[in-house]
Amino acid sequence: MMKKQLFIILITVLTISVQNIAKAQEFKVLQFNIWQEGTTVDGGFSAIVDEIIRLDADLIAFSEVRNYGQTKFNEKIADALAKQGKKFYSFYSYDSGILSRYPIIxxxxxxxxxxxxxxxxxxxxxxxxxxxxxxxxxxxYKYAANYLSRGYHSSTWKKLEQPVLNVDSILKDNLMSQRDEAIKAFINDAFKESKQGRLVILGGDFNEPSHLDWTENTKHLFERKVAVRWSVPARLEANNFIDAYREKYPNNITHPGITFPVYNKNVDFKKLVWAPESDDRDRIDYIFYYPNPKLKFKNIAMVGPQESIAFGEVILEKTKDPLILPKGIWPTDHRAVIATFKIN
Known part of the structure; x- marks a missing residue:
């Protein structure tokens, strides 16, 4: 009897140890558009801090870092987290930013x-x-050509006389932006890093939807009307970078993964509407990674309110997308994206 009890205890200890080791090798990546540093929403900055702690994020990619009032946002947010007992590292940046629970070399x-x-x-x-x-x-954010087929200008967001349905015209307008130039620079640099044996992960608000979403079977959804091979996600795919959300949830009908525009109850409704007579919901916030035997992608979810904006109204999303609801104030008009990886 004693031997049996000791055996059970030993198995339990070994199981817990294995689970702890596995968890120790995991880390979470958060893509977070913070809408002008959270300044658009009352209590937005504190909400950003609270969500980072609640989500237990390790690596955070920020969009819309502005350094208002001669402040350094990344330093400011790291200090606020430190006061909550959470140590993070960062560096000065503008427009986008990085926060890391681990040392930045x-x-x-x-x-x-x-x-x-x-x-x-x-x-x-x-x-x-x-x-x-x-x-x-x-x-x-300009030359947002996903608005053209919905009947809106891609840079002024004024109503057009009629929607643009010629795909070549849409892609020509799309290429007027600087998005392709930026992603080319990323790919060139990321390949160098991968060759040095480093793991490569990208988080971003691309302000551009995915060709994996705008397909023939979804033309009837979200007022798209056409199938488009959007440049930036397509270029990443062609260079073997993996769209984590579509890797986990390839069905673009049951899991559209909409990240913008999102309803925020704490903001003047007019600030949330871009195309009042259309449905401009899209997935424009992403986490990509480059395949590496030392890196395993485990899971991904969105974070934010369940309501979106479409046709100038609040729409309750009823998809199968995994969604972590805000605990309190939500600081932005985007949904965030959080992915869990494991180092092998």
């Missing part, structure tokens, strides 16, 4: 912000015995 500007046409930064992070090249992107 080096960092570099890959695509500098100019005339509000987007930005892209890299941090080399020492994480659980491996080095990660972690990138953050906030790409050009």
């Amino acid at each position: 080096d960092h570099k500007t890959i695509f500098p912000e100019k005339d509000d046409q987007g930005s892209l930064y890299k941090a080399i992070i020492s994480l659980k015995g491996k080095q990660v090249a972690f990138y953050t992107a906030h790409l050009d």
Whole structure:
């Protein structure tokens, strides 16, 4: 009897140990558009801090870092987290930003912000015995050609006389942005990092939907009307980068993964509406990674309210998308995306 009890205890201890080791090798990546540093929403900055702690994020890619009032946002947010007993590392950036629970060995500007046409930064992070090249992107918001087929101008968002349904015209307009230039710079740099044996992960608000979403079987959804091979996600796929959300949830009807525009009850409704007579819901916030035998992608979910904006109204999403609801104030008009990875 005693031997049996000892055996059970030994098995229990070994099981717990194995589970703890597995968990120790996991880390979470959060893509978080913070809508002008949370300043658009009352209590937005504190909400950003609260969500990072609640979600237990390890690597955070910020979009819309502005450094208002001569402040350094990344330093400010790290200080606020430190007061909550959470140590994070960062560096100065503008437009997009990076926060890491693990030491940053080096960092570099890959695509500098100019005339509000987007930005892209890299941090080399020492994480659980491996080095990660972690990138953050906030790409050009103009020439948002996904609005054309919905009957709106891609840069002024004024109503057009009629929708643009010629795919070549849509893609030509799309290429007028600086998004492709930024992602080319990322790919060139990421390949160099991968060749050095570093793990490569990218989080970003691309301001561009995916060709994996705008397909023939979804033309009837979200007022799209056409199937489009959108440039930035398609270029990443062609270079073997993996769209984590579509990897986990390939069905673009049951899991559309909409991240914008999202309803926020704490904001003047007019600030949330871009195309009042159409449905401009899209998945524009992403986490990509480059395949590596040392890196295993485990899971992914969205974070934010269940309501979106369409036709100038509040729409309750009833999809099968995994969604973590806000605990309190939600600081933005985007849904965030959080992915769990494991180092092998």
